[in-house]
Amino acid sequence: DRSIKIAPSILSADFADFGREIRAIEDQGADWVHVDVMDGHFVPNLTFGPPAVKAFRPHVKTFMDVHLMIAPVDPYIDAYAEAGADMITAHVEAGPHIHRTLQAIRATGKKAGVALNPGTPASAVETLLDLADMVLVMTVNPGFGGQKFIHNQVEKVKTIRNMIGDREIHIQIDGGVDPTTAPLVAAAGADVLVAGSAVFKGGSVDAPQIYGDNMHAI
Numbered sequence: 001d002r003s004i005k006i007a008p009s010i011l012s013a014d015f016a017d018f019g020r021e022i023r024a025i026e027d028q029g030a031d032w033v034h035v036d037v038m039d040g041h042f043v044p045n046l047t048f049g050p051p052a053v054k055a056f057r058p059h060v061k062t063f064m065d066v067h068l069m070i071a072p073v074d075p076y077i078d079a080y081a082e083a084g085a086d087m088i089t090a091h092v093e094a095g096p097h098i099h100r101t102l103q104a105i106r107a108t109g110k111k112a113g114v115a116l117n118p119g120t121p122a123s124a125v126e127t128l129l130d131l132a133d134m135v136l137v138m139t140v141n142p143g144f145g146g147q148k149f150i151h152n153q154v155e156k157v158k159t160i161r162n163m164i165g166d167r168e169i170h171i172q173i174d175g176g177v178d179p180t181t182a183p184l185v186a187a188a189g190a191d192v193l194v195a196g197s198a199v200f201k202g203g204s205v206d207a208p209q210i211y212g213d214n215m216h217a218i
């Protein structure tokens with residue numbers, strides 16, 4: 001089923017009100033909740049860790065998609081699984097053993113995602129397709145919301161969709177997704193669209209219908 005799913009990123013939500021923000025986007029139709037974990041080492045920003053993800057869990061009724069922008073990643077996989085992640089996505093660039101990392105994520109019983117930064121070619125996932133439930137294609141350099149979409153990643157999406165063939169593997173697009181860029185990546189074969197600033201802009205828990213309007217525009 002390649003219907004397009006919207007996964008708002010709470011990186012652009014109110015950091016003082018995550019529970020209400022999560023409920024608001026899900027009430028407005030979010031398919032997944034995208035949780036951006038940053039360690040201030042793999043990326044030049046720091047967000048939250050396992051205790052925060054554990055606190056988010058009871059508020060998430062749909063699917064908690066945890067994007068680990070951390071290195072090393074292996075020592076923390078169990079903590080994010082126990083915190084309640086439904087999907088755990090690791091970056092190929094986070095260490096030398098991405099194949100083993102995906103095996104470790106699968107061993108927790110969670111869905112396994114593999115993420116590629118803009119500088120990493122599609123070929124990096126060639127040997128991983130039997131271990132991944134999703135390929136995350138970064139369309140910005142990771143670390144911040146509100147950045148400009150990197151257009152040369154669209155070709156990479158097409159290449160990956162061809163590599164996947166008839167396997168049941170999601171392609172998630174992450175970074176700079178908005179009403180103008182979404183159609184480009186959907187046409188290229190993506191089926192899960194992360195959007196932070198495009199969803200949260202102008203809205204709030206007191207005006208949640210703006211979240212809904214923003215999501216439906218994508």
Ligand code: DX5
Pocket residue numbers: 009011012034036067069140141142143144145146147174175176177194195196197198
């Ligand atoms: C960036 C994160 C993205 C980001 C998307 O490192 O991985 O998920 O929150 O934000 P927008 O949609 O504003 O580009």
Ligand code: ZN
Pocket residue numbers: 009034035036067174194
């Ligand atoms: Zn992300």
